Structure formats: structure tokens, C-alpha cells
Amino acid sequence: MAEYDPQAIERKWQARWDADRAFEADPDPSKLKYYVLEMLPYPSGTMHMGHMRNYTIGDVIARYRRMQGFHVIHPMGWDAFGLPAENAAIQRGIHPREWTNTNIESFKRVCRRFGFSYDWRREISTCEPEYYRWNQWFFLRMLERGIAYRKRSRVNWCPKCQTVLANEQVVNGCCWRHEDTPVEAKEIEQWFLRITQYADELLETLDQLEDGWPERVLTMQRNWIGKSRGTRIRFTVDDPRGNRGEFIEVFTTRIDTIYGASAVILAPNHPLVEKLLGYAGTKSLYWTRLLRLRQASVKTEDIATAEKEGIDLGWHAINPFNGEKIPIWVGNFVLMEYGTGAVMCVPAHDERDFEFATKYGLAKPIVVQPDEDKPLTPESLDAAFTEYGKSVNSGPYSGLPSERAIEKMTADAEARGFAKGEIIFRLKDWGISRQRYWGTPIPVLFCEKCGVVAVPDKDLPVVLPTITKFSGTGQSPLASVPEFVNVKCPKCGGAARRETDTMDTFIDSSWYFYRYADAHNDKAPFDPAIVRYWLPVDQYIGGIVHAILHLLYTRFFCKVMRDLGLVNHDEPVKRLFTQGLVLKGGTAMSKSKGNVVGAEDMAQKYGCDTGRLYTLFAAPPEKDLEWSEQAIEGCARFLQRVHRLVSRHADLLSKAPAGSGLGVSLDSATPKEKALLRKAHQVLRRVTNDFESRWHFNSATALLMELVNEIQTQEPLEEGVRPEVAREIFELLTLMLAPMVPHLAEELWEMMGRTQQTLAHSRWPQFVPQLAAEDQVEVVVQVNGRVKRRIQVEAGLGEAELVERVLSEPKIMKLLDGQRIFKRIVVPDKLVNVVLR
RNA sequence: GCGGAAGUGGCGGAAUUGGCAGACGCGCCAGCCUUAGGAGCUGGUGGCCGAAAGGCCGUAGGGGUUCGAGUCCCUUCUUCCGCACCA
Numbered sequence A: 001m002a003e004y005d006p007q008a009i010e011r012k013w014q015a016r017w018d019a020d021r022a023f024e025a026d027p028d029p030s031k032l033k034y035y036v037l038e039m040l041p042y043p044s045g046t047m048h049m050g051h052m053r054n055y056t057i058g059d060v061i062a063r064y065r066r067m068q069g070f071h072v073i074h075p076m077g078w079d080a081f082g083l084p085a086e087n088a089a090i091q092r093g094i095h096p097r098e099w100t101n102t103n104i105e106s107f108k109r110v111c112r113r114f115g116f117s118y119d120w121r122r123e124i125s126t127c128e129p130e131y132y133r134w135n136q137w138f139f140l141r142m143l144e145r146g147i148a149y150r151k152r153s154r155v156n157w158c159p160k161c162q163t164v165l166a167n168e169q170v171v172n173g174c175c176w177r178h179e180d181t182p183v184e185a186k187e188i189e190q191w192f193l194r195i196t197q198y199a200d201e202l203l204e205t206l207d208q209l210e211d212g213w214p215e216r217v218l219t220m221q222r223n224w225i226g227k228s229r230g231t232r233i234r235f236t237v238d239d240p241r242g243n244r245g246e247f248i249e250v251f252t253t254r255i256d257t258i259y260g261a262s263a264v265i266l267a268p269n270h271p272l273v274e275k276l277l278g279y280a281g282t283k284s285l286y287w288t289r290l291l292r293l294r295q296a297s298v299k300t301e302d303i304a305t306a307e308k309e310g311i312d313l314g315w316h317a318i319n320p321f322n323g324e325k326i327p328i329w330v331g332n333f334v335l336m337e338y339g340t341g342a343v344m345c346v347p348a349h350d351e352r353d354f355e356f357a358t359k360y361g362l363a364k365p366i367v368v369q370p371d372e373d374k375p376l377t378p379e380s381l382d383a384a385f386t387e388y389g390k391s392v393n394s395g396p397y398s399g400l401p402s403e404r405a406i407e408k409m410t411a412d413a414e415a416r417g418f419a420k421g422e423i424i425f426r427l428k429d430w431g432i433s434r435q436r437y438w439g440t441p442i443p444v445l446f447c448e449k450c451g452v453v454a455v456p457d458k459d460l461p462v463v464l465p466t467i468t469k470f471s472g473t474g475q476s477p478l479a480s481v482p483e484f485v486n487v488k489c490p491k492c493g494g495a496a497r498r499e500t501d502t503m504d505t506f507i508d509s510s511w512y513f514y515r516y517a518d519a520h521n522d523k524a525p526f527d528p529a530i531v532r533y534w535l536p537v538d539q540y541i542g543g544i545v546h547a548i549l550h551l552l553y554t555r556f557f558c559k560v561m562r563d564l565g566l567v568n569h570d571e572p573v574k575r576l577f578t579q580g581l582v583l584k585g586g587t588a589m590s591k592s593k594g595n596v597v598g599a600e601d602m603a604q605k606y607g608c609d610t611g612r613l614y615t616l617f618a619a620p621p622e623k624d625l626e627w628s629e630q631a632i633e634g635c636a637r638f639l640q641r642v643h644r645l646v647s648r649h650a651d652l653l654s655k656a657p658a659g660s661g662l663g664v665s666l667d668s669a670t671p672k673e674k675a676l677l678r679k680a681h682q683v684l685r686r687v688t689n690d691f692e693s694r695w696h697f698n699s700a701t702a703l704l705m706e707l708v709n710e711i712q713t714q715e716p717l718e719e720g721v722r723p724e725v726a727r728e729i730f731e732l733l734t735l736m737l738a739p740m741v742p743h744l745a746e747e748l749w750e751m752m753g754r755t756q757q758t759l760a761h762s763r764w765p766q767f768v769p770q771l772a773a774e775d776q777v778e779v780v781v782q783v784n785g786r787v788k789r790r791i792q793v794e795a796g797l798g799e800a801e802l803v804e805r806v807l808s809e810p811k812i813m814k815l816l817d818g819q820r821i822f823k824r825i826v827v828p829d830k831l832v833n834v835v836l837r
Numbered sequence B: 001g002c003g004g005a006a007g008u009g010g011c012g013g014a015a016u017u018g019g020c021a022g023a024c025g026c027g028c029c030a031g032c033c034u035u036a037g038g039a040g041c042u043g044g045u046g047g048c049c050g051a052a053a054g055g056c057c058g059u060a061g062g063g064g065u066u067c068g069a070g071u072c073c074c075u076u077c078u079u080c081c082g083c084a085c086c087a
Helices: A005-020 A049-067 A081-092 A095-113 A129-144 A195-209 A215-227 A255-258 A269-278 A283-294 A301-307 A350-362 A402-417 A512-518 A528-535 A548-564 A599-606 A607-618 A629-648 A650-654 A669-692 A696-715 A723-737 A741-749 A798-808 A809-815
Strands: A033-039 A069-074 A150-159 A163-165 A186-191 A227-238 A246-251 A263-266 A309-317 A325-329 A342-345 A419-423 A446-449 A451-454 A486-487 A493-499 A539-542 A576-578 A582-584 A776-783 A786-794 A822-827 A831-835
Touching: A005 A607, A005 A741, A033 A049, A033 A512, A033 A528, A049 A095, A049 A539, A049 A582, A049 A607, A081 A095, A095 A599, A129 A150, A129 A512, A129 A548, A150 A255, A163 A186, A195 A215, A195 A227, A195 A419, A195 A548, A215 A548, A215 A576, A227 A255, A227 A402, A246 A255, A246 A263, A246 A342, A246 A831, A255 A402, A263 A309, A269 A283, A269 A309, A309 A350, A325 A342, A325 A493, A342 A350, A350 A786, A402 A419, A402 A629, A419 A798, A446 A831, A493 A831, A599 A607, A599 A629, A607 A629, A607 A696, A607 A741, A629 A696, A629 A723, A629 A741, A650 A723, A669 A696, A669 A723, A696 A723, A723 A741, A776 A809, A786 A798, A786 A809, A798 A809, A798 A822, A798 A831
Parallel strands: A033 A069, A033 A539, A263 A325, A539 A576, A776 A831
Antiparallel strands: A150 A163, A150 A186, A227 A246, A227 A309, A227 A419, A263 A342, A309 A325, A446 A451, A446 A493, A486 A493, A776 A786, A822 A831
């Protein structure tokens, strides 16, 4: 009997799949397509179990869908631009391209080693000109439409990365790659993509994803976009020494509380602050204190807990509703980046204003009263009342409910010209310039005469030149390559300089899965007709880390592509699955923490099927998974057991024609056959359900283990099991194993004499209810809801009959001892509850 | 602080709609086989009481709805995640 030799089996079947081109699929309108996608990896160092888990989940789904007859596209590629490659170059003197390609080779080798069913013809690598030229093409289209634009602004600078970060790439005030490195503020001129133009739609179409995306991710995106409906109100600055026409615009969602405003507060870096101090000649007086307010900590935890601080500027603003003069302050809690950089301070109805007013002794007029509770009084007010209620002390608006007051006051204020209803978003435009080398060159030139000039399409790609010196000084490395920088202006022929910043690598990953559909197109990013067949993605699988970053950007790109007429859907991904992390010692595997288990080492030790099975069995896929050497041994044992089991019965199985089991009638079946067929079909029903709706591969695996256990308890099969029945059972087992442990399944299939076709395209078996049905069931007998006895009865008894049978059972009669029965609850085939009371 | 998810044996985790809690695996215990076992096989394994039959307790704590609750409701606690002066 041949031992289970995973290495040999795995090589053998991988070669066979390659020869069969088993996983290649091209558009075929007669077939239902299914797009399975795993987030493309950044190939750094070696592939670890975290990656491997991601791809295993995707592969099981791809293989299962294929067995269901779907036309499956399942591609893989490489997120190949990015900082680690450049840092490796600086530290070790290896060119980023070389470092990256070595890693890609290694990742690809491991992917093949695990038998992931990718269509490798579609492989892309984002650092190749054939790919990034389309990044440039998209950028130019956005430039034409005003979606890409250039501006000078305060940006997030990571001193470790030596480059700018987008807002989404700042986590807790620190760089998303360097969680202990606070970002610094820097004024830089850079390129932005006007994602805010789509803010409303990015929010609206999240509703379409309700059924397919985790609620968590949807919530995070909604919060990030941060839509807020309110009013922009203009307060005139009271100017006793002449009218300079200064005014302050505040944004508020609660215009109804304006009669309760006791100050206007400006952000410390609001331009008007210095102006007003200048007018009054009081700059020197306030300057030190003002600087202190401006030096807010960047750590967000600190910000939230920081004490409110302010400075009374000595100026007043006029409340446009009642003409009242209220002081103008500067406050450290007012953000220049949000709204108008100025707020009206309504202490009685805003928590922050309450705190501020308490500290500085500002008045707290009450202008909203709660609906039910007893009315607020200045004496009883110990916290801000921020809910809606009824307006009071608000001139003509007194008595209105808050909602009405907001509407009416906004309308009136608009009519009188000092306010405007407005919707603002927390979302900011996406800053995409990076002062680094290893990325897509931004295809524009700066001409002395013509200004900013787009590189003409025909000159794409703007190829990233090969450079050899990497300093990491924060200067764009491309600036030091004269042959790259100095060009002729395509418009006027005069001298021009190329843009030397490169694009954020999140551009690369925003549309890569469209490129997979038509990976070698050299006329366009892709052929819209092909994309119409394959896209949108039916199932995307990846980590929760990308809940905002990548998934927001890619949704934005989809909408831009739609507006360019390239695609006809609004959302790129129908269903999203966020898998859990692979932990070791309680933390996520990562190179920096030194706790990685290499996928290749693992495959070498146990075989990849064992590795696949372990990651599927150890936890449901959405949960984190703690790596355990002991538990993986259990999976290895199980596969060995299955292999031995089939080996042992090869003779018996060879006596039956293939696929003959279905005709077996239960009437003529032996008890052993009945037991086996029942178990097999019960397992099939539940495994199919786990695959279909929940992807609980852990319980599916447990069920298959149960089936194997059952087969073993029915041994020897030669006695009492006909070959065709044995065959049916073993084929069911093998087909169900196929998506999870495909190599072993193929081998078993062959051992059973099936040689014509691989399992890759075999059909998923059909559940037969009659075969799963039990003819004896165990019924639980409860007294007053507590389980007392269990009895065997034939299945399918009616309620009355079942009660009759239960009550006539001697051991039940003894239990009840003639007591009066108050009530009976009957669940056929399951339970009888006798209520005595 | 706000929002969300979760809490089940020694461990990972099952339990589809309110109907047998702990499937399956790991670990552990006992036995078989073996020159040997870090291999294989058999059996046991939530806690307490009991020789056994059986009984009692048990899904973070408390309360409730129900004939019946891991599952539904209220409440407290804990953990994890997200947001964090967003006006």
C-alpha cells in the first residue's frame, strides 16, 4: 500500500493542471461568469501564512464555483511599486527592480506550490511600463476633466518614508507604515485627485453593497466620507475704527441655536487671526500664546483629551440674527481643515463649547428646551443639551421644534443674504504626489511659456529611468536625472522640465483587477467589451486593513471610469469578504515582529494540502487564527487517514463502474449501506450549505471528518457493502474534499479508477434528500422543559402518534408516575415536552 | 467619550429558524500493538454528587420573555476593532 507522499502528489497534479490549462477561461456569453479576486500582494521578502490563508480562501471559492459550472476568472498579480523596494535599495544597494522581481519570483513560486488555481496568463506587475502607462493615461484623462489638479497645501509628511501621505494613510497621527512615527505638517505643491467630487455618490452607492459587504466596512467608509448638512453663516466683524469689511464665516449644523451664541471662535491658523491682530497692533501681545495654540500635538489621542484653550482677541462679531455683539476668540479645538475654520460658540447646546465657556466664563444662554423633561435653567445646566427640542429665547423662532427652526432660519438667512445651506464632507481630495523614485512617473511637464503641459498620449509611457543612486533625502530622486528632467515642450518646443514626483501606489491597485480581464491590451487599459463580461468582481477577499484606503480609492476609480464611458457599473466589487489575520504569539505575522511562518517551509514540512486544510479548519475565515504546530499535525493525520482509507479499498472500488451509486434503492440496501449513504448525503447537504452561504470551511471540514469516521466504523466494507455503493460514498467524499485539498482529491480520484477527467471541472454532487433521510430518529423527552429521556422511534410520526408512543414508553410512564399532564409540546421527529406544573 | 463586534470545556471551535450545549480537531488519561515510539489502533474526557442507576449545576454576571434560551429582550462587566474636538 503506497504511503501518502504529498510532495510527489502535489507536483504531479500541478503539472497535470498546467498541461490541461485547467484554470484558463475566456469570455463566453453562453456561460455564467464568476470573478473571484484576492487582494494583490505587495511582494516583500517571503510569503507567509497570512497571505496563504487569503489565497486559500479564494481558491476554495474559485474551485467550488468551477465545480458548480460557473465560468470562473481567478487571477493574480503583483503590487510591485512602493517604498520597501526603494528602502532596500538604499540599505543594501540592490536596485528596486531587482529586489522586486526576485520577490515576485519567490511569491509566484509559492503560489504555484500551493496549487492555487490562477489563470497565469492574466498576471500583471504594476511596476512594468505596460501596466503603469495606463496609470498615466488615467491621470491624463482626469487632468482633462479637472479631476486631477495641482495645488499648494499643508500636507502630511512622514519623515521615515521621506514623502507625503494622503489623509487616508495617516493612522492616529502617524504614518500607516510606521505606526510610531508622527507625521509632520509641510507646505508642498502637489497633485490631487478630486475624489470629493464623488463624495456624495461614494456615500450613496454604499447602499447597493449592504448585502455583500461587511457592515463594519460600510460604516467605516460612511464615517470617513463624513457627510454633514448644515449652514454657512456670515458674521460681520464689528470694526469701531473704520469699516474694513471683514467678516467671519462659520459652519454649523445647528443654526437653530444661534441665539445662544456667546462667541465666535477661529482656528489658530485662520487667516483672519493675524489680520485682526495686525489692525489692532496687538500682534506682539498675543503672539507667543497664539504660537502655542498652533503647536497642537499631532497624536489624535492627545488631541481628544487635550484641554481646551483659547485667546480672546479683543474683537467682536455681530450675530446677524439679533445684532448682538459677541467676542471673537481663537480656540485650539477649532480645525482649519474642517468646515470654514471657524465656529459659533453655543455653550448650552454643544459639549465642546460648554467646556470652553465654563473655562473662560462665557455666558451659556439656553435656546433649546427638551420636549418632555422639566425645562433647563441656567442653574441646573451642568452639561450641554445637544439634542433636538423646542426653540426658546430665539426671537421669532421661539416655539418651533428644532427641525423646523433649522429649516426656517436657514431659508430666512438665505433670503437676507448672510447664509447658505450647505453640505460638507470630511473627505478631502486625494493627494497623490510622492517624492520617491519607485512609482509611476506623473506624465506632465512644466514649460516656462505654456505652464503645466500634459504629456501627449502618443508619448506614453513616460518610462521610469533606471537610476543607481538612492539617497532617501526627501528630494524626488528623479530630479537628479537630467536626461529625464530636461525635455522639450510638446506645445511650443521650448525648454521644459518634467514633473519629478511619482504617483501614490494606491493608484496602481485602484484598477488592477480590470486589467486582469484584458491584461495584454496595448491600445487601451482594457477592452470595455471584455470588462463588461467579467466585471464587476463577484467576490473580493482581503484584509480589513484596506477597509478605507484601497477600497475607497478603487470605488472612486470605478466611478471615474464609468464617467469616461469605459465601464457601465457603479460599484466595482459586489461582495467583499474580510478574512482574519494569522497570528503567532497573539500578534499578526509580520517580518518586523519576527514571527512569520513561511508558507514554503510549511509546505515542505507537511505538504500544501495539509497547510490549506489547517487554515480552513482552525477557525472560520473571518476570524483571526492562532498558528499552532500541534493542530496542523491533526490535519496531516486526517489526510493520511483518508489516503489510507482509499488505498485500502481500491480493490473494492475498482469492481464498480464509475458513478453507479445513484441508482441504489434504499429498499434493497443493507444496514451498512443505508448508514453510509445517509451519512454521506447528510454531510453533503451541510457542506454545500457551508460553501454556499457562509463559507464556514471549518465546519465543512469537521463534517468530512465525520464522514470518514463513519466509513471507518462501518469497516470491513467488503462485508455488506456492494462495490457500487462504496464507490458512491468515496466519490462523494472526494468531490467534497476537492475544493479544499485539491491535490489529494485528484490522487484519490485516480486511485478509484477515474482517469478521464481531473476534478477541476467535475460537477459538485447533487444532494438527494431521500438518501439522507433517517428512518429511525431519537426523540428527546422533556418534563417541564428539562431533558429527561431519549427514545428511538421511526421517523415521520404525526404529533398525536408521537405523543402516544412517548407516553406509552415504560421508562417515561415511570418518570411521570401518573401525574396530571397540563400541556404537551411536540416537535415532530425531535422533541416532546410534557408540562406537569 | 461615541459607534460596532464578540464573550461557550484545558485549547481552536460546533450548535441553519428559540427545540439533545460542547460536533470536529488539539491536548490529556487508560489500554492494545511494538525492541522502541514524537508512528498506528481502541476507549474515555464540561463540573459536582454517586458503586451504579441516576441526580444537580453549567454557554462572562444579574434580571426578564417562553412549555423550552448559547440563541430573543433589559442590564452590568470584560475583550477586541473603528472613530475620536467633524462644529
